[in-house]
Amino acid sequence: MPSKPRRPRARRRRAAPLFGCGVDVVELSRFRQALARGGEPFMRRIFTAQEAAYARARRPTMLLHLAGRFAAKEAVIKALSQVDPTRAPAMNQVEVRNDRLGRPSIVLHDRPRARRKRVRLHISLSHVDTVAVASAIAIR
Numbered sequence: 001m002p003s004k005p006r007r008p009r010a011r012r013r014r015a016a017p018l019f020g021c022g023v024d025v026v027e028l029s030r031f032r033q034a035l036a037r038g039g040e041p042f043m044r045r046i047f048t049a050q051e052a053a054y055a056r057a058r059r060p061t062m063l064l065h066l067a068g069r070f071a072a073k074e075a076v077i078k079a080l081s082q083v084d085p086t087r088a089p090a091m092n093q094v095e096v097r098n099d100r101l102g103r104p105s106i107v108l109h110d111r112p113r114a115r116r117k118r119v120r121l122h123i124s125l126s127h128v129d130t131v132a133v134a135s136a137i138a139i140r
């Protein structure tokens with residue numbers, strides 16, 4: 001008996017995963033150079049006014065706080081791209097805030113509030129004299 005022609009299997013669209021993670025390391029020496037080269041326009045492209053104020057208020061370690069935030073933003077963008085590949089916020093749309101105990105969290109400013117997808121983000125950052133590092137988890 002002739003075999004039935006095979007129907008092409010419908011392509012299943014792979015759903016984005018529910019969890020994403022991201023990590024980033026920033027070398028202080030390179031970050032210092034980028035900041036010196038880019039000046040205020042670089043600051044505005046990367047950081048919100050609140051983040052700049054947070055770092056400036058801790059002037060002796062200002063660079064560390066900025067580098068930590070830079071790493072945090074990169075880590076968040078990596079984590080977010082795994083749970084929502086259509087979403088790539090600009091660096092200054094990813095804001096690091098600290099609560100009164102110093103714990104960091106992320107506020108995203110990339111879409112009108114009504115259209116923001118529900119994604120929870122968790123962040124941790126650390127810095128020493130020469131490097132800053134951050135890791136992020138995104139949960140859809």
Ligand SMILES: CC(C)(COP(=O)(O)OP(=O)(O)OC[C@H]1O[C@@H](n2cnc3c(N)ncnc32)[C@H](O)[C@@H]1OP(=O)(O)O)[C@@H](O)C(=O)NCCC(=O)NCCS
Nearest residue numbers: 064065066068069096098101102103104124125126127128
């Ligand atoms: C909070 C603590 C873990 C930070 O560690 P550290 O080695 O001093 O600093 P690191 O460079 O590793 O990390 C600094 C970052 O940790 C984050 N951080 C600060 N306090 C934090 C906390 N309580 N929980 C989680 N993250 C915290 C901040 O993002 C900070 O960077 P930022 O100021 O630029 O935003 C440390 O100070 C500690 O163990 N303190 C004792 C416990 C304590 O004081 N808890 C807070 C009151 S309950």
